[in-house]
Amino acid sequence: MNRIEIEQLTKFYGERQVLDAVDLNIAPHEVVCLIGASGSGKSTLLRCINGLTEFDEGTVRLDGVDIYDESFGRTGLYKRVGIVFQAYNLFPHMSVLENITLAPIRVHGRDRREAEAAGLKLLQLFGLGQYARAYPEQLSGGQQQRVAIVRSLATEPDVLLLDEVTAALDPELIGEVLKIIRDLKTSGMTMVIVTHEMGFARDVADRVCFLDGGRIVEQGEPHRLFSKPENPRTQKFLERIIAAGRLEASV
Amino acid sequence: MTRRPGKGRRQIALKDRLAPVLISLVSVVVVFGAIAFFVGSAEQWPRIQNQFFSVEAMLEAAPGVARGFLVSLQIWLISLVCIGIWALVLAIFRAMSGPWFAPLRVFAIVYVDLFRGLPALLLVLLFGFGIPALNLPGLPKEGLFWGGVALILSYSAYATEVYRSGIEAVHEGQGMAAKALGLTQWQTLRYAILPQALRNVVPAMLNLVVALQKDVALLSVLGVRDAVREAQIYTARTFNYSSLVVAAILFLLATIPLARLTDHLQRRDRQRRLQGAK
Ligand SMILES: Nc1ncnc2c1ncn2[C@@H]1O[C@H](COP(=O)(O)OP(=O)(O)OP(=O)(O)O)[C@@H](O)[C@H]1O
């Protein structure tokens, strides 16, 4: 199972409150998209879920167990919750396959040969088999981001967090990355996705949450939220997005 | 990526490059020729020439100075290895975060401040004369050993800062990605950060390597029979300074290729960065 329960999550950076008592439950196999203006706390919320960022108040539970519970051990949480960043953050001095097998071998003690075989299989599954020995700088941005997604899948996580994974890509490369995410949804992966691709959010999300000033101001089924937003701030945000042509263009 | 220019381009480039090379060669010859002429026309020149540039004396002094130079080279190489390792340890101390590592971090900071703030010559004198005079049981008593230790301690402070700048130049996303994959702080350094940092610091490190090669001569104040000391011994015996020139030539033969290599690596590094940036 892989249910995430976030309760009263509060986070300060110095004096500045970035998350304000956020409540959010994510069901197994659910895909939740977080949208909102820059600085509204989307990335911070995402990073609190897998312990990358420490928070000040509240709890985050995975299948009913606090993520800081000792039963996770040092690496248990990282194994079960993967994250992919906007800037890919692949290790440039390692080949694609080395990037992918690093955590399985070094963190989870898998046998090298076994990990490489599994990594290759995963790469082939995502149409990247021929790049196993290539280095990140030899790949296009879209390919690099796909490798980054495969890297986070290599530890067989139950939940995947995606932070604006297409924001750094040229428009013509976005499609190949979004396709992978759709495939992952089909395969039943639980995902929390921060995105500025509103059309994509509408298509792929089971639920969309709009963040503003560190709170979830409105959430709901995507078609309803995009066509009939109830909160004035959501309305204003979506009006701006539509004016910028980002909702219709990317369906 | 077009790392290699096409054939046609290369041929043109060759012709284009020939002119500047010729011009610079000619100007070097003219400038240094003028200096030589000017110096040579001085009234005292014949005497100076005999005292500093006597071929006979040079040949006579060469074996001794060369032997000393081998000693210098040995000290240099051994020190390099020690500095490379010790400075890396210190840089790792500094890079570790979290309360557990605070004492190590503070130690590294104080160490660097201390040894960077003191002249290498002073350290060589303090260690080379001071520690043997303490007559501590179980410790070596040669000035050479303690002088070498002083050089290593001093240069490690600079090398630590070079490593540190290399570590800090690695994008912070790398550390975050490693953490998200579950790597420990040490594993993150070992597998993600250091391999990139070490590559970054090669040119800056080579500058230190060249500087150290020269500063090995500081040990001559302790009576270590390195190139400079051997040259001085010859001078004291014959009142002819040509042996110093021999030592100078040997140093240049060793350092100039290194300096060229450093330049080359720096240029390559910049090109790589420019390519990466586009
Ligand atoms: N490490 C940090 N130190 C201090 N303040 C931070 C830090 N990280 C984020 N913040 C601040 O917290 C707020 C929320 O940041 P966050 O990155 O979560 O926003 P976001 O919704 O992801 O924005 P964007 O769409 O630009 O990525 C911002 O005001 C930001 O300046």
Ligand SMILES: [Mg+2]
């Ligand atoms: Mg963000």
